[in-house]
Amino acid sequence: MTPQPPAPRPPRSVSRSLGRLAGNRGGAVSLIFAVAMLVIIVAVGCAIDYGYAVRQRDYALGVLDTAVVTAAANLMESRAATDAARTKVASASVDSYIASSNATGLLADARTEVVTSGLGSTVTATADVSVPTSFLGIIGVDRIDFTLSSSSESTSTPYVDVTLLVDTSGSMALGATAADIDRLVANVRCAFACHDNPGADSFAWAAANGVTLRYDLIRQSVLNFADYIEDIDTVGHTRVQIYTFDDSLRRNLALTTDMVQVRANLPAAPQTSGETVGGTRWWTYADTIPGLIGGGGDGTSRAKAIKLVMMLTDGVQDPNRTWTWDTPLRDYVREFDPTVCDTLRMQNAKVGVVQVPYLDLTGDWGYDATLGMPSLLGRNGDRHADTTYALQRCGGDLYHLATSAESVVDSFKTLYARAVPPRLSR
Structure with missing residues (x-):
């Protein structure tokens, strides 16, 4: 067997130096301390x-998170x-916020980009x-680098065609609150169908004496809605x-985006000049x-606009006010037929109903002779309860019972907020 060569040995001078270092405990400690301090400094510095x-x-x-949320909000306000074009708007917004x-x-x-899908x-x-x-420059690390990314999702205002279907029949001249009704009864001796007698025209008396009527609330509801649309849809x-x-x-007003025009074309006052006007002949035009x-769409474009019909009514139809003396006609004072609402939904329109119910008119002869009579639908309760049943069926999830002036x-x-949820960003 060929013998292995001996392991190399350090030069004699190195051996002597190591020997002296080994024999010098103070030098060893200094070296160890220096190395340890370097490690500690690097660790602490790191x-x-x-x-x-x-x-x-x-x-x-x-900052980047807030910048993109701000950009998304600004993007929804842009055209x-x-x-x-959206990326240009968003980039300018992000840079400005930074x-x-x-x-x-x-x-x-x-770097900013925008990707759109539908709305x-x-x-x-x-x-x-x-x-x-x-x-860290001690060990050659001059900078620490990160790559950051932030996103904000937004849903813009959809295209919506809103139809306000407003009841302006004589019953809208009723008092808006129990206190208003009491004032009418005290001064014109009735609160229901009072315009049959020109000497007891509740609408004229109310207008002259500051009594709030249903009609006043209806006008205000349209004004408030116009303000709301201006706020949410720029x-x-x-x-x-x-x-x-x-x-x-x-039709009082054709489709328009101009809320000034909406305010200028408010529903006219109820006709209360005589017994042959001011009826609600719903069955003739529904x-x-x-x-x-x-037909309604998904709201992604003008041609595919969401169709939303919002009806405000008490839900009572009648031929005219001759039922006050023509007794057989009193059976025609009854609930709306809600079939038209089903037809609208079949063509992908949304239907909402605001019911302004009759307040307690028990004891008023006109009410007791009509809506206070038993149900004509074979249900428990009176005809007034029938109106609520029919309007609930018409509006479904978008039925709203307005029991107060507010x-x-x-x-x-x-x-509207229930039918078309407000735009969101996060």
Whole structure:
């Protein structure tokens, strides 16, 4: 067997030096301490530098998060029609917010893009953050780098065609509250069908004496709705038209995005000049309503606008006021037929109903002779209960019972918010 060569030995001078070091305990301790201190300094420096970098990263991410949410909100207010145009708007918004937050040094190269799908848009901003070090330069690390990304999803205002279908029959001249009804009874001796006698015209007396009527609340509900649409839709996606009904169905205002026009075309005052006007001949025109509304869409474009019909009524139809002396006609004072609402939903329209119910009129001869009579639908209760049943069937999930003056004036706002949820961003 060939012998292995001996292991190499250090030169004699090195051996002597190591021997002296080994024999010098103070030198060994100094060397170990120096090495340990270097390690400790690097470790502590690393912790300090990295902790500072993380704080800077978190600050930069917070700025970026808020910047994209702000950009998404601004995007919804813009009329940008393409992703390129939307990206331009969003980029300017992100850059502006970063500058206002004094974070340009950290987020100088933020990159923004927008991707749209239907009514939804996603704003994404990405940035590379580089934080200089103070201690890690000892080991050649001059900067700590992070890549940050933040997104905000938004849903813009859909295209909606709103039809306000407002009852302006004589019953809208009833007192709005129990106190108003009491004042009418005390001064004109009735509260229901009072316009049959010109000497007891409740509408004229109420207007002259500051009594609030249902009609006053209806007008205010339209005004409040116009204000609401202006607040939530700054891009003109919502159009409103107004139809009123009593003896006939009339269009007060064609579809418009101009809420000034809505305010200028409020429902006219109820006709209370005699017994042959001011009725609610619902059965004669209800079938024409679906054709006036048309088919609904998903709201992604004007051609695919959501169709929303919101009706405000007490739900009572009658031929005219001759039932006060023509007894057989009293059976015609009854609930609406809600079939038209089913037809509207079949053509993908949304139907909402605000019921302004009759307050307690027990003891008023006109009420007792009509709505106070037993149900004509074979149900328990009276005809007034029939009206609630029919309107609930008509409105479904979008039925709203307005039992106070406040709930009447806010009723269209309430229904719209339920039918078309407000835009969101996060």
